[in-house]
Amino acid sequence: MRRPETFYELIRRQGISRRNFMKFCSLTAASMGLAPSFAGKIAHAMETKPRVPVIWMHGLECTCCTESFIRSAHPLAKDVILSLISLDYDDTIMAAAGHQAEQCIEDVMSEYRGQYILACEGNPPLANDGTFCIPGGRPYVERLREVAADAAAVIAWGSCASWGCVQAAKPNPTQATPVHKVITGKPIVKVPGCPPIAEVMTGVVSYYVTFGELPALDRQGRPLMFYSQRVHDKCYRRGHFDAGQFAETFDDAGSRMGYCLYKVGCRGPTTYNACSTTRWNDGVSFPIGSGHGCLGCSEPDFWDNGPFYERLETFPQFGAEATADKIGATAAAIVGVGIAAHAGLTALRQAKAKPNSPADSEHRAG
Amino acid sequence: MSITTPNGFQLDNSGKRVVVDPITRIEGHLRIEVNVDESNVIRNAVSTGTMWRGLEVILRGRDPRDAWAFVQRICGVCTGVHALASVRCVENALGIEIPENANTIRNIMHLTLYSQDHLVHFYHLHALDWVDGVSAVVLDGHDRFSLRDLPPTVGEFTRGSGGGQDKFGVACPNTRPRAERRDIDGLAPTRYRPPGSAPSPGRTGRSP
Numbered sequence: 001m002r003r004p005e006t007f008y009e010l011i012r013r014q015g016i017s018r019r020n021f022m023k024f025c026s027l028t029a030a031s032m033g034l035a036p037s038f039a040g041k042i043a044h045a046m047e048t049k050p051r052v053p054v055i056w057m058h059g060l061e062c063t064c065c066t067e068s069f070i071r072s073a074h075p076l077a078k079d080v081i082l083s084l085i086s087l088d089y090d091d092t093i094m095a096a097a098g099h100q101a102e103q104c105i106e107d108v109m110s111e112y113r114g115q116y117i118l119a120c121e122g123n124p125p126l127a128n129d130g131t132f133c134i135p136g137g138r139p140y141v142e143r144l145r146e147v148a149a150d151a152a153a154v155i156a157w158g159s160c161a162s163w164g165c166v167q168a169a170k171p172n173p174t175q176a177t178p179v180h181k182v183i184t185g186k187p188i189v190k191v192p193g194c195p196p197i198a199e200v201m202t203g204v205v206s207y208y209v210t211f212g213e214l215p216a217l218d219r220q221g222r223p224l225m226f227y228s229q230r231v232h233d234k235c236y237r238r239g240h241f242d243a244g245q246f247a248e249t250f251d252d253a254g255s256r257m258g259y260c261l262y263k264v265g266c267r268g269p270t271t272y273n274a275c276s277t278t279r280w281n282d283g284v285s286f287p288i289g290s291g292h293g294c295l296g297c298s299e300p301d302f303w304d305n306g307p308f309y310e311r312l313e314t315f316p317q318f319g320a321e322a323t324a325d326k327i328g329a330t331a332a333a334i335v336g337v338g339i340a341a342h343a344g345l346t347a348l349r350q351a352k353a354k355p356n357s358p359a360d361s362e363h364r365a366g
Numbered sequence: 367m368s369i370t371t372p373n374g375f376q377l378d379n380s381g382k383r384v385v386v387d388p389i390t391r392i393e394g395h396l397r398i399e400v401n402v403d404e405s406n407v408i409r410n411a412v413s414t415g416t417m418w419r420g421l422e423v424i425l426r427g428r429d430p431r432d433a434w435a436f437v438q439r440i441c442g443v444c445t446g447v448h449a450l451a452s453v454r455c456v457e458n459a460l461g462i463e464i465p466e467n468a469n470t471i472r473n474i475m476h477l478t479l480y481s482q483d484h485l486v487h488f489y490h491l492h493a494l495d496w497v498d499g500v501s502a503v504v505l506d507g508h509d510r511f512s513l514r515d516l517p518p519t520v521g522e523f524t525r526g527s528g529g530g531q532d533k534f535g536v537a538c539p540n541t542r543p544r545a546e547r548r549d550i551d552g553l554a555p556t557r558y559r560p561p562g563s564a565p566s567p568g569r570t571g572r573s574p
Contacts, residue, residue, distance in 0.1 A: 058393040060419050064442025091394040098386040134416045135394035136387055166439040173420035307429035
């Protein structure tokens with residue numbers, strides 16, 4: 001078996017200096033939220049470990065995960081694709097098509113048996129024997145199982161592969177099924193989002209390449225380092241939430257003042273993702289920064305948790321139809337009271353600390 | 367043997383039958399087959415979409431204000447246009463008129479998406495179909511070529527080239543396409559901006 005080149009060998013061959021290599025390692029460590037000391041570990045791994053072969057497959061999806069991935073800034077997607085990993089098969093950005101493309105998968109599967117990563121974008125439909133997705137003339141689900149069988153680990157890109165996403169929204173006509181329900185007995189990391197944040201995607205890949213294992217996951221299989229906090233927790237409008245300052249409609253004074261968007265449907269309080277810290281497009285913005293509430297796109301069943309412009313009344317854990325029945329009504333009441341109490345209490349606390357604060361009078365004026 | 371598809375296309379084995387499936391530029395979700403006759407002329411060509419998600423079915427009974435987000439997922443490459451079309455449909459159906467300013471903002475968002483889409487499409491998705499990778503690698507001094515050696519993104523093609531051409535001799539609008547493109551992405555009303563900046567019925571995405 002041919003030994004694949006290491007990352008370090010490859011970039012030196014490309015004429016990149018050691019100084020720049022170390023800079024890359026530090027940036028990568030920082031982007032993964034690791035301590036500066038990890039830069040050394042990353043450097044060591046990249047000097048010694050071969051690049052990881054990756055097969056990137058597309059089921060029922062819209063390619064937004066790939067589109068997001070190629071926009072990664074730290075590290076640049078180029079560095080990940082060309083250097084960290086060996087992206088041997090990806091429908092969207094590979095040169096080959098047809099038989100050639102299929103041959104690529106076969107080659108990787110036989111040459112790197114048990115060593116390659118299977119990156120799934122989209123999910124398999126199970127209805128009608130899987131015929132709602134038949135690339136290469138065969139049900140996608142069959143191909144997926146085959147390729148997964150000899151994979152070292154599986155990455156479920158995006159909400160499609162992680163939870164089901166839009167095609168699994170009611171009534172889920174194709175019986176679209178998340179990857180972890182089809183592939184068992186393999187380590188699977190879910191990177192939900194529609195699409196996931198680019199730096200989160202490349203961060204997960206970098207972590208695997210560096211440490212040879214998946215990062216620590218939460219109970220739902222998401223990497224803790226990116227999905228342990230809610231969008232609400234680090235939102236720059238959080239101060240307005242705590243002060244009880246809300247936009248009531250999209251064109252009122254509160255909206256213009258940049259107040260909290262909770263009352264116009266923001267899902268930030270129940271959405272676990274790194275949008276408010278990592279942001280998008282190299283840190284330029286995120287939905288709330290554009291004056292629109294979070295849709296909760298990294299949460300299970302967020303499509304059936306709407307309407308998007310109605311205030312959040314129920315938690316996804318209680319099911320999409322929770323408000324319609326008794327349990328749902330109770331749950332909604334508890335949650336509603338809880339959130340209102342949370343807002344009220346923090347507002348009260350602030351009011352006590354600062355009576356007649358300018359923020360308060362501003363809100364009344366708005 | 368010959369089969370007629372429900373929408374009237376003919377599938378058979380006449381002449382030389384060439385099937386390309388998957389078409390990787392459509393993430394594998396397209397199949398093209400042609401029948402070529404003795405004089406190398408294509409006599410029959412059929413394209414087949416190989417994926418169906420049923421967004422039309424899923425949309426039924428939803429809040430019309432949310433429709434744009436569902437249909438935006440038709441395609442992750444050209445997202446914003448689907449959202450915009452949906453918003454216009456809903457406004458048309460409900461008789462909503464938007465202010466001239468809102469229309470202008472939407473047009474700017476649309477054209478920004480148009481520009482960024484061109485860069486993504488050209489450099490990331492289509493260049494590989496137009497550049498002869500095999501010859502290019504030979505030109506670059508490699509003595510061996512496998513698909514694995516072919517840079518899968520154009521970012522690599524243009525890296526290190528100082529002027530107006532990449533190393534394959536393809537004219538580049540600039541030598542730092544990635545940085546430039548990211549700046550444009552920051553303006554674009556696509557999901558990478560991200561979703562919130564899409565307009566929804568009766569308004570534009572951004573507070574005035």
